Amino acid sequence: MKSLTWMVLSLFIVCLVASGLLSKVYTVTKVQIEKQISENVLKQLSDVLPQAKTFETIITDSLWVGYDTNKQKAGIVFKTTPEGYAGLIPILVGYGTDSVIKKIYIASSAEGLKETPGLGQKIREDKFKNQFNNKTYSDIKLTKDGGKIQAITSATISSRAVTNGIKDGIERYKKFILLDTLDVIVCDTTLTTSTMNQFCTILPGAQKFVNIVKDTVWLGYNETNKIVGIVFKTAPEGYAGLIPILVGCNTDHMLTKIYIGSPEEGLKETPGFGLQVRNADFCNQFANKKLEDLKLTSKSGKIQAISGATISSVAVLEGIKQGIEKYKQYIQYDTLKQK
């Protein structure tokens, strides 16, 4: 028995001393580590957008706006990660207010680049990379596709991936260059009238919609061009398949309304059970709820699951919650206008 006590005691003492020592080291190094990380990010951003001195994060880890010494907007920096030959290629692109690419930076193998050393990895060399400097959107194509970018011999896939990735990035983020002049809102013209009406019901007050994340997130503006909220699509895995849901979220971070797709629109849940998520009683539970209320009643929330269709109910709830977490950052988009 004495040896048992001693076994436990010795383990306990060692753990105690170890954790004490580690927490001390942690606190001592924490400040320096955070400093290193932010310094590194700033260094990378300044490198691709040389005129900018300070940066503001618009979309975490994806989009920054750079301001020069006179606090004027110098351009944006965005991160795009196209699929290359052996994995994703993380690229940082500095794009000026004059719609010209300033410089790009491609991650090293230590930072996640998996392309073949000696071949695909050659995209990191200045010879390839610097081709993108001072190019406009229309120049960004491989020479064999009619553009101005010379691909690397035996590394066409990697070269093309980088080229297309940068092109997509510009398409997606160029509207952020025009941030200050957003009195002219670039409405999403691909929306059909019925979809527009649907969005207007989901997000009351909104009349115009701007597509921010392709086919997934829209900003809703009212007649006076003031942002009302966002509408996003999410499709969580339900009992028998994906459940297509449209969610509206206003600037107070409150869920306004949801719409769940019909069987014709892709819903595969069981009639009589999971299909009941489309019922008004279930859907209306979500209307005008705050994020904290979006939990099951059994977990002190305000959402009642449908009896006999718990999996479907929970799938809808979790899908909506994750969607809000993921996209709520876009609601703050408008405060940038006040700079």
Place this chain on the structure above:
Amino acid sequence: MRKKVNHFKYLTDGIIIENPILILMIGLCPTLATSTTAKDALGMGIAASFVLICSNIVVSAVRKFVPDSVRIPIFIIIISTFVTIVDYVMQAYTPTLYRVLGVFVPLIVVNCIILGRAEAFAYIHNVFDSFLDGLGKAIGFTLILVVMGIIREYLSTGAVFGHLIGPKFLISHPMLFMIFPPGAFLLIGVLKAFINKYIIKQEVTD
């Protein structure tokens, strides 16, 4: 007098005669992965050496208080504490090296050399001898790592520690094979053959 000579044998043994990589043949995984360039090899060698020496000292210091039955968990706690310290310090003060070594910094915990010496030596010898043993093995480990790093970096880029040396031919036609683990394995084999033939005569048993 004789006792003193004996002690320092623990240190010198680890460098060649009982070199962890080429003679004991342990700790090969981080060797293969981090000896791609001379600088990374040196960084890894220093990090692992710090952990090895510290853990040998601490294990030896508590050996009388640690019950036999729970010694392995306690070794691991001690070793991982030091590895975590190295991890934080590298993250804070040498971020570029930290990024390059990546996952191999936490993997120092399962480096056979460290756990092996704790169990086979530090647990049964006094603190000073354990310190010497750790230091010797650490020097041996780092030495081979750096030698491999220099060779692999030279053959695959024509540079050593980042400084271009090689003939133009090597720079335009690098031996890419040396960057990958198979090349490293081959190199370990060549080094072992060299050390067997010219430095120590090891018995070949059929």
